[in-house]
Amino acid sequence: MAKIWKVDCACPKAKKSICRHKPWKVRYRDPGGRVGKQLEVSFKLKNQAEDFAGKVEREKAVGTYIDPKQSGRLMEDVWNEWLSIGNREPSTLASYRGVYRKHIEPVFGGRTIGSITSQDIAEWRAGQEAAGLAPATVHRHYVVLKAAFI
Ligand SMILES: [Zn+2]
Structure with missing residues (x-):
């Protein structure tokens, strides 16, 4: 504590x-x-x-805690770093990149990660569901976004 x-x-x-x-x-x-x-x-x-x-x-x-020193970094920067770490299958990478380009970048790409609130993320999820995506698909996008933060 x-x-x-x-x-x-x-x-x-x-x-x-x-x-x-x-x-x-x-x-x-x-x-x-x-x-x-x-x-x-x-x-x-x-x-x-x-x-x-x-x-x-x-x-x-x-699990949404962010180190204050990291919070000024742009989402795009954090994302690229996350993608570059570890061994992933080319098909997995392609899938992540697709999710990013289509769903994450337009909303969060140019923002600092410290400025992204849980409210923003809730609205982002709701927006996708309102656009007709299945809840399971929206959840998969959320898991990708979350993974990049951790
Ligand atoms: Zn004093």
Whole structure:
């Protein structure tokens, strides 16, 4: 679980509660960091720290957590990297590329991965179903998209 605590600020404005530093710290374990990498983020207000900690834990639980350092990368960039890793059959690669070109790139290709919310993904799925695709097909597209993130 993420840990939240407050650091007393030493600056002169802290006593008057007008200091602009961020005394609330959140420390959490990066699920991608196999050697137990810990990350720390600071906030001005306690509820901001709590919201962030809750969000990280939820995202980790549902597998949508993204390392903050990675979140500025474009979907297209992450996608190409994912495609280049591992050994896949040419037919599998062709199928993934087709899914990307037709369904992922037009919606997410030019976006940073950190800007893509679970709401965006839900709407993306709903849009495909509204366009007449079978739920199983839409789910397959979702699995491909998700795999590229992980
Ligand atoms: Zn301060």
